[in-house]
Amino acid sequence: MTDYLIRTRKFEDLNINDIFFDSLKKDYVEFEDWFMAKSKKGRKALVVEIDNKIIGFLYLKHENEQLPDINPPLPIKKRMKVGTFKVNPHGTRLGERFMKKIFDYATQYNYPEIYVTIFPKHKALVSLFIRYGFKLIGTKTTHNGIENVYLKDFNTRADEVLLDYPMVDTKKNSHLLAIKPKFHSLLFPDSILSNESFDVLEDISHTNSIHKIYVCFMNISSFKKGDNVVIYRTKDDKGSAEYRSVATSICRVEEVRSKHSFSDSQEFITYCKKYSVFDEQDLTNWFKNDNFKTIKMTYNVAFKKRITRNVLINEIGLDRNQYWGFFHIDNNKFIKIIKKSEINESIIFD
Incomplete structure (x- = not known):
């Protein structure tokens, strides 16, 4: 593109x-x-x-x-x-x-x-x-x-993901979803790894759209329409996960699909290419695997202050020993993440 x-x-x-x-x-x-x-x-x-x-x-x-x-x-x-x-x-x-x-x-x-x-x-x-x-x-x-x-x-709630965009609803279930650095930087270009606030009028790439599609091989069937998703960028090769893995943004779920919902590989590829950064060869190969899931999300807000794994564990209270590919976040911890991220809380429904 x-x-x-x-x-x-x-x-x-x-x-x-x-x-x-x-x-x-x-x-x-x-x-x-x-x-x-x-x-x-x-x-x-x-x-x-x-x-x-x-x-x-x-x-x-x-x-x-x-x-x-x-x-x-x-x-x-x-x-x-x-x-x-x-x-x-x-x-x-x-x-x-x-x-x-x-x-x-x-x-x-x-x-x-x-x-x-x-x-x-x-x-x-x-x-x-x-x-x-x-x-x-x-x-x-x-x-x-x-x-x-x-x-x-912004003070009117429709209880529908797109009509309420970019609002985040704390009454909905919330989850963490881990994304590898090479995909994260393309899918979420506003979510730069910096403690400085971003300028909303800076140049942006073609990937900076409202909708995102991510393909993974984790059983994220518990993610439902309207749920909040805290995007967690996994560590790169520049340091330990404690300080290089960070929560960067909040999305909301539009839909989760599995292989059986696509009639064939071409339908899958066409669906994913609209809002993902994956190339056609990768998508073709992944369709051969029966265990993939696609998650379509709205990109609601990039954190002004990215939250390291260390802070997520020691200050927010997330469990160090759980599987960090994805997991449920209870309401109190989700609200703590919102406050620690320093986003404008006027976009929060509570």
């Missing part, structure tokens, strides 16, 4: 005459004036380019005000507005990757709400926002026409 990087770019460094912006100019007659105003103010956007041509553009805006031009009006509140969101369809999950950046930004800066205005004709974009819990709450009428307004309220 080609690695399309999402980069932070200044408006002034972008070409307003790029054909990518033509549809936006048609939808919004004032788009060029708006764009130039952002350029003069030094504003930045998230951009994906191929051969110096833009294929994806995302602009996020902080607001803390009443919104009387929406029907019905919204009261004064801190919100993040998705100001501009457009991707050209080209066979990748770029829209989903932008959606993850929206949530990363909102949770890092503690926005209780996110909203976006979309013309009804943009059906694919509407579906994307609805998929991750945005609800139609009104309309906005301007000289450009009538747009629908969709809002995501």
Whole structure:
């Protein structure tokens, strides 16, 4: 897969005459004036380019005000507005990757709400926002026409993994899942091995999507939809497991499948390649084994402070002598992990 990087770019460094912006100019007659105003103010956007041509553009805006031009009006509140969101369809999950950046930004800066205005004709974009819990709450009428307004309220619980994304629910069962370093760094690129907080606007690889699929040979049948999964990166060759094996992030289970759920190897390969980092030859070989499991998860949050095996045992209270491939974590220990990880606890349902 080609690695399309999402980069932070200044408006002034972008070409307003790029054909990518033509549809936006048609939808919004004032788009060029708006764009130039952002350029003069030094504003930045998230951009994906191929051969110096833009294929994806995302602009996020902080607001803390009443919104009387929406029907019905919204009261004064801190919100993040998705100001501009457009991707050209080209066979990748770029829209989903932008959606993850929206949530990363909102949770890092503690926005209780996110909203976006979309013309009804943009059906694919509407579906994307609805998929991750945005609800139609009104309309906005301007000289450009009538747009629908969709809002995501982080204080509303739907009790469904995608609709609640990126929330973590402490009332659900929780587990630890060990992943080897070579796969971990590709599947979870935000979960860098550093005690420094990550910058949500840094470049990210194509693997940084909301959904992840991991193939293992452990009997993880106890993992159920909605369960929390603490991702545990096993040690590399740079030191002992005590300090080089670390808990790095939290996912939530979408589904667990075994071999008998796939009609043949091709269905298995097609399913896994969407959201995994495994090559086709490995997948072909693994399908010959009757004992594999696939786990599809949402990637909800990367820890700001990674937690070493030493801390997990001596401070959290996990059992040193149990099998560390996977195991259940009781609620009290899971909450301790959350606090020790220094993530924004506003994304926690309790």
